[in-house]
Amino acid sequence: MSEVLAPAPAPVSSSAPVGTARKVAKIALIGNPNSGKSSLFNHLTGLNQKVGNFPGVTVDKKTGITHLTPSLKAQVIDLPGTYSLYPKSLDEKVIIDLLHDKKGESYPDVLVITADASNLKRNLLLFTQLADLKIPAVLALNMMDVAEKHGVKIDLAELQQELGVPVIPVNARNGSGIAALKIVLSEQVEPPRSSFYEIPDDLLVMVRQIRYYFELSNDYLALHYAHQYSKLSFLSEDDKEYIGDLVKKYGFKSNTLQAAETISRYTSINTLLLDAMRVTKAENNEQFSNKVDQVLTHKVFGYLIFFGVLFLMFQAIFAWASYPMDLIDGGVASLNAWIHTLAEGPLVDLLTEGVLAGLGGVLIFIPQIALLFAFIAILEETGYMARVTFLMDKIMRKFGLNGKSVVPLISGVACAVPAIMATRTIESWKDRLITIFVTPLMSCSARLPIYAIMIGLVVPEKYFLGFLSLQGLVLMALYLIGFVAAIVSAAILKWVLKTKERSYFIMEFPTYKMPRWKNVGLTIVEKSKAFVFQAGKVILAISVILWVMSTYGPGNSIEQAEARATAELTTLNLEEADAEAHVAGQKLEASYAGKFGKFIEPAIRPLGYDWKVGIALLTSFAAREVFVGTISTIYSVGDAENEATVKEKLMAQKDASGQPFFTPARAFSLLIFYVFAMQCMSTLAVVYRETKGWKWPILQLVYMTGLAYVSAFIVFRLFS
Template sequence: MTVATQPDIKQAERPPVSQAIAKIALIGNPNSGKTSLFNQLTGLNQKVGNFPGVTVDKKTGISQLTSQLKAEIIDLPGTYSLYPKSLDERVITDLLYDPASKHFPDLVIVTADASNLKRNLLLFTQLADLQLPAVLALNMVDVAEQEGVKIDIDALQRELGVPIIPMNARKGIGVAALKIVMTQQLQATTKSFYSIPQELKPLLYVIKDRFDLQNEYLALQIAHHYKNLKFLNEEDVAWLDGHLEAAEFKSNTLQANETIARYTLINELLLDAVRVEKADKDEKFSNRLDQVLTHKIFGYLIFFVLLFLIFQAIFAWASYPMELIDEGVASLNGLIQRNFDGPLVDMLTEGIIAGLGGVLVFVPQIAILFAFIAILEETGYMARVTFMMDKIMRKFGLNGKSVVPLISGVACAVPAVMSARTIENWKDRMITIFVTPLMSCSARIPVYTVLIALVVPEKYYFGFMNLQGLVLMGLYLIGFLAAILSALLLKTILKARERSYFIMEFPTYKMPRWKNVGITIVEKVKAFVFEAGKVIVAVSIILWVLASYGPGDNFEEARQKALTEARVENLNEVQTENRIASHQLENSYAGIVGRSIEPVIRPLGYDWKIGIALLTSFAAREVFVGTMSTIYSIGEEENVSTIKNKLMTEKDANGDPFFTPARGFSLMIFYLFAMQCVSTLAIVRRETKSLMWPLAQLIYMSGLAYVMAFITYNIFS
């Protein structure tokens, strides 16, 4: 299959692209290769923001088209048509129906699955009738050929009136040709793919006049979607309400009729341009594989084994790079302390570097987790997991689409909560949003790792089963169990008459595109380090100040008391300095705050130092490790460099190790259940448009964490 010549398309009457960075929107059906194409065009030159006025992720990137010419690529949510079914899809109508917007694209690239053109062309014909300059990126041509689908690119190009670029986005084939077309000034096709009923013409005429529109189909789309278009003011909405009611405008009926008419036309278009040379009598490889991977028994066992391998790898593979990072941070601290002195040096080494070191050391584990998630998504297996879990989820008040937020919650609860927008049923969506934070996110990994290393021995069973990895997997499974049981509880409380349906399309199994996996790892790790780093630097500096100073003469009195004890006990110089540091920390501002909450947390086995960490980690869970590192780096011996060793040397009042299995498991359970993430609460508030839901989450999860941590501490004591 060769790249066809470009049809005779008129030049658009607008300034040349070279005068400014062109805005190019990337749109297509789910599983049409849109993400692969976006990664090919932008590489690592990507950033994630929000679309104006909403919390939907806006993924953009800069593509170098030529040595002098760049373009901004906007990756729009996947959709099957311009009639949105989810909140994510509505941003498409907001973007494409407002030509006056500064975000309005100069060009639209429509990705289409060559092996399923009929379904994919529905969206294209709608965009074409909006008279948007467009290019059709005909993706997966290799899959189409394997299935015996032959496409006459020249014929199809003449029928559609736009450039068509055959490609394999996963391998980068056709991307260079697409970039060449993107540099040209294209105008929309002059072909029309839908005849608007004559009885609607008077209504559409007044809408065009009211909003100064040139396109009749755009006027029709505004009539369909006006209640959800953010660029319309209240006066416009009221005006449309009146005119549509007077015209007896039946939106749902008209949408259904339009879709039928478009598919009828698409069938005619494809008669001459597409032919199937061999019948697909044998089961496809994907279908044969699905018989095993989605089996009602073996499917779940295979998924469980995959989870087991992932959590084993998180500990086994990450141990060596973690040790290198840990030793590097300790060496840097030691180098600075040996060559410099003063309060600022103390703040740098004991505050900032100690706090950041507690996060950087976990980068290998975060990278491994995201690598596995990316591979499962790239291969198409994650869609099967969603399908398998649907029957189970429905028993607990959820549905198959709830699995996506729950699995995404293993990475981060914020995008996971936002991904619940794909759930049309209000009740299912609210339950999913409420329970998703119970899934153990990547921010909990540093907490789990430190505590597991403290109280769980590094043992292997059968030569490969790591006990620490089993405990980590157990924590994730407890989180999932808590989520579905909480969903069952909410199911009985929330009342809704809506019935939910679960319809999805399985992508074919593919080998992972390693470039996409690599980009995912880099982007996620970068977000984890920098987003967590901002909070940790701020918290570490504040905490160091609070731990290094105290009110009035408290510090000097604590010093004199420590010196008296040292003389009585005949302590050496190093032991004396440690005793002074311990007394001063206890009498610092941080110590006073910790002491004030100690009575509340004492039943859980915690002391005032852990209390400080619990308070600071309400900003973000991962701050716990940085806080503990900062707290225990003040006054410790120089040869105690790593946070694990610092915590292992901590003693209780009787001189026994402070971090016993009872305290360690109690802390793990507390952090498993507790809602200690301000960002998640904020995003729940924005997604539900209610303060009730985040407050209910905070109260419920905090109470659950306290009760379960209390039970755990008493069981292991």
């Protein structure tokens, strides 16, 4: 094992702890992607985490509480990964907004800068920029074991002396070094003593004017104001205009100066590493990752392996999620039945059929969400996900998407809710927004009951070559249509969506590692909590509204409908189940939902639908599979779980002229409508959650509804 020299005493003061007794100290974690920052955050905070958003922007902010000592706690902010302080994405922009605004409420007391010891030269570029801002800082040097395996020896005492900050070796995978880091942070951490970039003399006049005008603490921060004033959201328009005038007056060329600064910094970094680091890498030290990459990123085998992994992943999700989902569904049903044994009445019905039914609609998604994000976390932890995004980026970029859009799109075949949540791995806000926008066009599993019944009504059971089912081919065609629509919509949105943010794809391949199971578990808990407590609120509210609309009607219309339907039973001679369904159908027609169905009937009649189908369209917004149950009740077909009975009774339905109602024209019109229409309210709710507002969910709903309507109209006319 390589020798690692002990660090010198940390340059801290024993005077006062970070922060005061009147406020919680703020510690910001910042570092390059794959430097161990998120793992370090998980070790510091554990389950004491929450997800919010940075003020004024739609980017998630992970914060947590850590106990530095038994009596001293601090708030930890996990900033997005970045390679430098010159942002190229919305995620990176929040870093300069936070670090350049000393009056901001999230301005940190201390920075913990994570660095990969096996790639120290590249990681120190960001460190030197942060050091020149003169914010109190600690360098957490991660992956020392990996550096040693690659023949890299680091003199921690010398490095600490050169950098002018405490340097604490940590292992973010197993948590070693965390205790030492907490001890340092519990003391008064000083700003870095060293400076790494000298501002050119010809810029100092302009820089000093900005510094004194804004009362800034140092010249380098003032220089950043000149570079990035248009991106700093906390500056007023007058402030931006002031800096803009100075930039023009002095002929300030931002891009040229950024490049010159980067070259100067790497010169300084090379000099300081001459004494602090030695590399004795041997030929037999070739990384195992490089050999595996030759197969996993191969232009043929790479795609075959990727689709094989996806096939196994989603087969496992369907198989493993079904049991806990059935338990949740059965548990909610049993709870409803038990409550009805205790009491009856409108309030009990509201609790069981509205609140608990809506709650069940939220909880039933948790197994899928947990399993999907468990698989995604494992793929990310092992390093394979980086290879997938590289492999697919060239193809997806042609359509305005990103290599990281692949997993959410394919996840949408299972459920759009966790698929949209999975877009958080996409750094570019534009690419992420396009992916969120088009993902609901992928046919989810909840549409299968609709597809199965409608295809069974109008597509004969024929086989080609003895094994290719015509019905199966139609089903496959529906999924293909949804995928093509998603790709085409993404290409259109690529040109329509106006943004100053340019889409970059910078991907560093991490080495392959065993998953950190603690991180996997924390990911599952975090994603599940985000869904239940954010999107779940909207789902529950809409479920209650739909129950009220379906249960009550104007005046005494419900009672009159029930009495009329009961009287009709004496002449209809129906079975008990069919009789109950007949009464329920009449009551539904008299409810507010029924009235709404009658109201929208003129709008949906061009598609071949009547008011009964209109109600099913409305109620299926709660969940696509609700369509079958609703249409079963409306058409009085008895047990909706009996697929054959549903088909037979639907085939027996007649239109006003006495002809079969569900003709191929109407069935295919409905199928196309459900291929393109917004999936369900849970999808709308999670889009609201992910975009931090109603603008994009409403645009998405209008676009998909319009696309569904026009397409269904065309199909109905073609087949009529």
